[in-house]
Every structure is written in C-alpha cells, then in structure tokens.
Amino acid sequence: MIITKQKKFDEILRCIGDGPIFLIGCSECATLCHTGGTDELLAMKEALEKKSIPVSGYIVLEPACHLNNNKRMLKGYTKELERSEKILVLACGNGVQTVVELFSEKGVIAGADTLFLGEISRLNEFDKRCMLCGECLLDNFEGFCPVARCPKSMLNGPCGGSSAGKCEISSEMECIWDRIYQELKNKGKLQVLDVIQKPKDWSKAVEMKRRV
Amino acid sequence: MSYRSSLEMILSEGRFVVTAEIGPPKGSDAKKIRDKAEIVRGSADAFNITDNQTAVVRMSSLAGCVILLSMKMEPIMQMTCRDRNRIGLQSDVLGAAALGVRNILCLTGDHQSFGNHPAAKGVFDVDSIQLLQIIKNMRDAGIFQSGDALLAERPSVFLGTAANPYADPFDAQVDRLRKKIDAGAEFIQTQSVYNLEKFSRWMDDIRSQGLDKKVHILAGVTPLKSIRMAERMKFHVPGTDVPDVVYQRMKNAVDPEKEGYAIALETIRELKVLSGVHGIHITALFWEEIIPALVKDAGLFNQI
Numbered sequence: 001m002i003i004t005k006q007k008k009f010d011e012i013l014r015c016i017g018d019g020p021i022f023l024i025g026c027s028e029c030a031t032l033c034h035t036g037g038t039d040e041l042l043a044m045k046e047a048l049e050k051k052s053i054p055v056s057g058y059i060v061l062e063p064a065c066h067l068n069n070n071k072r073m074l075k076g077y078t079k080e081l082e083r084s085e086k087i088l089v090l091a092c093g094n095g096v097q098t099v100v101e102l103f104s105e106k107g108v109i110a111g112a113d114t115l116f117l118g119e120i121s122r123l124n125e126f127d128k129r130c131m132l133c134g135e136c137l138l139d140n141f142e143g144f145c146p147v148a149r150c151p152k153s154m155l156n157g158p159c160g161g162s163s164a165g166k167c168e169i170s171s172e173m174e175c176i177w178d179r180i181y182q183e184l185k186n187k188g189k190l191q192v193l194d195v196i197q198k199p200k201d202w203s204k205a206v207e208m209k210r211r212v
Numbered sequence: 213m214s215y216r217s218s219l220e221m222i223l224s225e226g227r228f229v230v231t232a233e234i235g236p237p238k239g240s241d242a243k244k245i246r247d248k249a250e251i252v253r254g255s256a257d258a259f260n261i262t263d264n265q266t267a268v269v270r271m272s273s274l275a276g277c278v279i280l281l282s283m284k285m286e287p288i289m290q291m292t293c294r295d296r297n298r299i300g301l302q303s304d305v306l307g308a309a310a311l312g313v314r315n316i317l318c319l320t321g322d323h324q325s326f327g328n329h330p331a332a333k334g335v336f337d338v339d340s341i342q343l344l345q346i347i348k349n350m351r352d353a354g355i356f357q358s359g360d361a362l363l364a365e366r367p368s369v370f371l372g373t374a375a376n377p378y379a380d381p382f383d384a385q386v387d388r389l390r391k392k393i394d395a396g397a398e399f400i401q402t403q404s405v406y407n408l409e410k411f412s413r414w415m416d417d418i419r420s421q422g423l424d425k426k427v428h429i430l431a432g433v434t435p436l437k438s439i440r441m442a443e444r445m446k447f448h449v450p451g452t453d454v455p456d457v458v459y460q461r462m463k464n465a466v467d468p469e470k471e472g473y474a475i476a477l478e479t480i481r482e483l484k485v486l487s488g489v490h491g492i493h494i495t496a497l498f499w500e501e502i503i504p505a506l507v508k509d510a511g512l513f514n515q516i
Contacts, residue, residue, distance in 0.1 A: 156341040160379035161450035168450035199338045
C-alpha cells in the first residue's frame with residue numbers, strides 16, 4: 001500500500017487561496033491511511049468552511065490513480081468543478097497527478113505527502129517494506145528487504161552500528177540485518193551470507209512505462 | 213617483492229605498525245592540516261585522512277592526502293559510500309592513485325542523519341564490501357565495476373577497511389571479516405578498543421580461523437580526554453563498548469586527562485602482546501598532540 005500523511009492544515013491553507021475548492025479523496029490507500037477517505041474529506045470540508053473558504057463539492061475516487069474511471073466518476077460533478085478555483089487532492093502523488101492529467105488548467109493541490117510502500121502493522125501504524133527498486137532481491141534475504149529497510153541499503157551484512165537489534169539511526173526502528181541474520185541462523189543457513197552480493201543494478205529502477 | 217605502499221611493506225615485514233588519524237579542517241586552510249600533521253610526524257607509519265567523518269562536511273580526504281604527500285608523509289585515504297556513487301568513487305580512486313595515494317580504506321560511512329546536513333540524500337549506491345571488490349578488480353583485473361576495461365594504468369593501492377569487534381550480532385562479526393578479506397581487504401582497522409576482554413575473544417575466533425594470517429589487523433585506540441567524552445563513547449556512539457570499569461575510572465579520576473592517557477597506554481601495551489594484532493590505529497579526537505608521547509611511552513617510538 002502507498003502510505004501517505006496529510007500535510008499540515010496551515011500549509012494546505014497557504015496553497016488554497018479563497019476558493020471555491022473541490023475536494024478529491026481515494027477509496028484505497030489514502031482511505032486506509034486515514035489521509036483521504038470520506039471521513040477525512042468531510043473533516044477537511046468543515047475545517048475549510050470554518051475559515052470561510054467555500055467548498056464546491058467532494059468525491060472519493062475509486063481509486064484516484066485510475067485515469068479512465070476518474071473521467072467517468074467526475075462526469076457528474078462538471079458544474080461543481082467548473083465553479084471551483086482549485087482542487088485539493090487528498091491521495092498519493094500518483095492520485096494527484098492522475099487528477100492533474102484531467103484538470104491541468106485548474107490549480108490542483110497535493111494535500112498529502114507520499115511516504116513509502118508499506119504495510120499496516122497495527123491500527124494506524126504503517127511500516128516501510130519496499131522502495132520500488134525495479135529488481136526484487138527478497139529471495140536472497142529470507143524475504144526481508146535491506147534495500148528498503150536498511151537506511152544504508154547494505155547488501156552484504158549489518159553496518160556494525162546497531163544495538164540490541166535496533167538501528168543506529170533510531171531506537172524505534174528494527175535493524176533489518178539483525179533480523180535477516182537471526183532468520184538465517186535459525187534455519188542453519190548462515191553460509192548464505194558468505195556470498196558477496198554484487199552492486200545493485202539501479203537501471204531497473206528508472207523504468208517509466210510498462211504495457212501489458 | 214615490490215610493495216604498493218610503505219604501510220604494506222612494514223606490515224609484510226612483520227613490524228608492529230602505528231597508524232594515526234588526522235581529521236581535515238572545516239575550511240579550506242591547508243595550514244590547518246599541515247599543523248596537525250607536523251605534530252604527529254614521525255609518530256606513526258601512515259596517517260588516515262578521514263572522509264567527512266560523522267557526515268560533517270570537511271576538506272576532502274583526497275585533498276588532505278595530497279597535502280600530506282607534499283610533506284613526505286604517507287596517507288591512508290578514507291573513502292565512504294555515502295556521498296558518491298560508483299562513478300564518483302572509481303573516478304576518485306584513479307585520481308588518488310595518479311596523485312600518489314597508495315593506501316585506501318573503504319568504508320560504508322556514517323549515516324547523513326548524524327552530521328551537519330541531515331537533510332542530505334545519502335547515496336549508498338554500493339557498500340564497503342562492494343567498494344573493496346570494485347577497487348580490487350580495478351587494480352588486479354583492470355576492469356571497472358561495469359566490466360569496462362581500464363585503459364591507462366591500474367591504480368596500485370593497498371586496500372583496507374574497518375571492522376567492529378563490538379558490533380551486534382557479535383557472532384556475525386568474524387564471518388563478516390572473512391567476507392571483507394574475500395572482497396579484497398588487506399588490512400583492517402578496528403573500532404576503538406576499551407573492552408579488551410571482548411576484543412581478545414574476537415581475536416581468538418579470528419586466529420582459530422587463521423584469518424590473522426590473511427589480513428593485517430590494526431587495533432583501534434582512542435584516548436579518553438574527559439568524563440564527557442567517556443560518557444559520549446559509552447552511551448551515544450553506535451557500536452562502541454566502554455566497560456563500566458573503564459567508565460568508573462574516568463569518573464573517579466582527579467585528573468581525567470591523565471587517567472584517559474593511562475588507560476590508552478595500558479590498552480596499547482596489552483594489544484602489543486596480543487597474538488594476531490599487527491599494529492594499532494590511534495584516533496585522538498581533538499587531542500592529536502598526545503600521540504607522540506603515547507607511542508613513545510608505549511615503546512613504539514623507536515621503531516618508526
């Protein structure tokens with residue numbers, strides 16, 4: 001899932017101007033992250049109206065990153081959109097850009113910061129799992145990704161700075177290499193680590209288009 | 213046999229080596245680095261020039277190395293993977309070799325969040341083990357990381373890296389050292405030793421695998437200058453192990469500087485007789501002037 005976080009309200013206010021403004025959310029990731037579901041759109045509407053900024057309408061797209069579906073769903077909102085000065089999108093960077101594709105002449109505002117590809121670990125808690133590097137190496141590391149989960153993306157073992165299984169840069173973050181090491185040890189497969197992992201092929205990470 | 217550097221020669225001859233660290237200035241004044249170098253001249257066989265250590269911007273390691281070379285002192289150029297990708301790193305290896313640098317220490321590098329530019333984008337295109345292998349292949353096989361051939365002269369450098377006997381998980385560290393040797397490490401400088409007992413255990417494991425015959429191990433020594441420094445080392449510097457007894461000695465000392473010096477001296481004396489240790493690496497943070505006395509009192513001065 002794409003993990004997002006709403007920008008600070010003051011920051012959003014600075015970009016919005018006087019309105020009217022149309023609000024767009026997303027039924028998938030942004031809803032699960034409590035960034036841009038129906039509840040968040042209604043809360044945003046209320047907050048903006050309190051600041052005397054008129055809200056012309058709102059919609060939760062299903063999902064915001066589906067260009068053709070967006071066209072279809074937004075057909076019923078032509079009047080509201082025409083009346084709007086700007087569109088505030090509470091979804092990931094992809095959702096924002098898919099909306100821009102349709103309304104490039106209007107001011108489309110990104111109301112959220114897109115953080116990472118991750119999982120819901122607990123209610124309202126999200127953890128990074130993938131950085132879309134284009135070439136999956138998980139099978140070399142027992143299914144734990146050091147590219148995404150080690151701040152130095154170390155491929156050949158721990159950096160030596162971790163302490164009691166925690167990363168040196170934050171005691172709240174697990175050292176993924178400690179985890180990989182323990183997994184391999186438990187499975188009697190530590191010799192896997194003797195293989196020197198070659199420098200990663202980052203050219204795979206710049207793929208810009210895929211057609212099926 | 214011809215040696216790539218005098219550090220390699222001295223180690224190969226089996227003499228106990230001293231290396232010392234010189235941190236470049238936070239400015240462009242070459243005199244700053246020359247002054248520091250003059251203080252430690254003759255007190256060590258070779259001198260590490262750090263590469264933006266703890267992710268704080270300083271004069272580049274390569275520039276510092278060239279200044280040292282102009283003073284007829286032997287530099288060890290530290291290279292981290294934090295600030296340059298494989299293109300920049302390989303280019304700097306060629307440049308350094310062209311300018312006379314003969315020792316390179318490959319490090320992954322401290323994370324940028326610890327330094328004075330925490331908003332920087334860390335590169336980490338490769339890690340220290342990959343960097344060792346890349347430079348070894350440039351030197352021995354005449355190829356760049358991509359497989360493309362070097363055309364005009366291969367960099368003739370003696371390769372080292374760091375090792376931390378105190379890192380977690382402890383039982384992984386010897387395997388990790390073996391991997392570094394496989395990648396191309398010819399000498400190792402360890403994390404500062406305060407816990408001699410744990411260091412000895414690490415050395416036991418290393419000897420039992422015969423790794424001390426495959427790589428030259430230089431044990432790190434960092435004299436504690438103050439109680440504050442002891443506290444920082446004990447509680448805040450990742451991967452450092454200051455035992456309670458050492459910490460208490462510093463805390464109870466009437467003169468912490470004197471006590472820190474005494475602890476460092478005792479440590480060096482014990483390391484000198486520890487089988488498999490080929491030398492020491494002194495990092496005297498903001499205390500370079502102590503190095504000449506320290507090596508002299510440790511009975512190492514006459515060897516240099």
